[in-house]
């Protein structure tokens with residue numbers, strides 16, 4: 001489930017080569033398997049390669065893309081295709097050289113120490129976006145342009161081994177490594193996302209509600225994603241995205257049935273946060289994230305039939321570790337108490353020590369527990385002080401509790417409500433349209 005980040009809007013770092021016309025295409029950083037790698041393989045034996053507006057058919061076999069920095073002589077020669085550049089290499093017999101795709105088309109770079117007249121050639125250092133493309137262990141060509149190397153295939157599926165993706169894969173160089181960025185139509189991105197955020201076996205109206213929420217989140221998030229070179233990552237930080245492997249017929253049906261529809265509050269895209277289950281009612285946004293957002297108010301979650309019930313026990317040593325991680329110095333732990341909101345959710349945990357008191361509140365009530373394992377499932381819990389000096393938290397629900405409850409949406413759908421009913425219930429006062 002995605003975590004919400006409230007960051008001020010800031011200018012996206014413009015990255016030449018991964019430009020997009022927003023609204024049609026999303027740039028997804030494939031962080032799960034292809035972030036900052038020494039090499040990334042395109043398993044397809046033929047594909048279309050570009051580093052600018054022109055595209056070239058390459059059919060040399062499965063290809064490894066690797067970051068590449070080296071000093072060469074640029075011969076200044078120009079060719080329309082890779083094959084022409086490859087054929088022209090014979091004129092440098094005896095000297096090592098390599099075809100290169102540049103801004104204006106193909107050329108040839110010559111190794112330093114070449115046994116031919118280089119007096120009219122320019123010495124250049126590759127870098128920036130430069131990658132070397134290697135087939136069967138042999139470096140066959142470079143891509144050294146202002147734009148990143150990009151690959152797509154005729155059947156709209158690029159196979160990167162650990163994942164297969166529709167649209168274009170761009171190879172972005174960062175920190176000496178290579179990160180694959182999937183430039184994909186927004187609707188097709190949702191094909192690979194919705195089923196990872198909600199079970200594809202759930203009621204179609206729930207899947208449609210999830211599709212609209214995920215679409216809204218994706219469109220709104222590009223303004224605040226910290227990475228800059230892409231709009232979203234493929235992890236729970238944004239929304240889970242699994243590419244073609246995670247597409248399911250029910251998900252495609254739900255995405256298609258709601259094509260382009262997004263959620264608005266006063267003509268602005270909303271922050272379409274969602275979570276697994278609430279155990280009775282959703283949370284007021286400001287009780288979790290310090291910010292009052294009118295469409296994220298607490299609403300009853302009465303159709304939620306399945307709720308996570310959970311229980312965890314902690315020792316005073318655990319509590320001490322949490323307090324320390326939070327930067328408090330209150331000495332030996334003496335006692336713990338909870339402050340509750342009107343709806344019974346925990347507003348704050350107050351820990352009393354020999355030297356003072358530590359108060360952990362709002363979203364931190366859940367996240368502080370990562371210091372000793374995982375974050376708490378929810379703030380919908382009761383605290384029990386055990387005779388042996390330990391503390392047991394017994395709770396219901398899973399997730400931050402703000403926005404749409406997914407199990408609640410499932411229950412509403414099964415009770416005959418439409419996806420529009422569901423979305424309007426959880427996102428108060430909103431409108432849904434393309």
Ligand SMILES: [Zn+2]
Pocket residue numbers: 225232233234235237238239
């Ligand atoms: Zn992210």
